[in-house]
Amino acid sequence: MPKRLARAFFSRSVHEVAPDLIGATLLFKGAGGWIVEVEAYHHTDPAAHSFHGLTPRNAVMFGPPGYAYVYRSYGIHWCLNFVCEPKGSAAAVLIRAVEPTVGLAAMRRRRGLTDERLLCSGPGRLCEALAITGAHNGLALDSRPYELFARPSAVEVVAGPRIGITKAADKPWRYGLKGSRFLSKPFNP
């Protein structure tokens, strides 16, 4: 059985944590799978929600590491982040895609789809499949309904520019599992 991720795992630079999350297992209420795509954000980064300072929405980012920051995107979708670094860094990793392995029936029902490849291949899709909403913002990642397990063995991680942003769009802070079919978009070679 893989090792459960301790809170100390998240108390490091967001650029160390993000690639280390590739291949880790994310479960929420017993459904989920392997993390195959993430992006790193830091408060010195113009693309980050924390860049302009603390607000009610991003307050969790300014708190201690090892907690979930869930925000509403475009007024429609929910997106899940893991807060990292010492408290006050306001850094987080956006979880962008998961290869579904557990609770397939529940995820298909919530998404209204059968195609496994499209169940969790995007930050909004992932939250819909796992039923993660703003009600789960600010919860600790080392206890239910969240469950996180370290990857059982080394994996090949690729990096590239982040998706859907206009500021600091050149930074290669998107990380993915090389060759995965479950990415929200392929990485350019």
Next chain:
DNA sequence: TGCCCGATTAACT
């Protein structure tokens, strides 16, 4: 206060 834009997605043409 009002206006514009965004860490998105699905359904169009």
Next chain:
DNA sequence: GTTAATCGGGCAA
């Protein structure tokens, strides 16, 4: 390739 759905935040006035 384009667009609607839909709302909180930043910034100008």
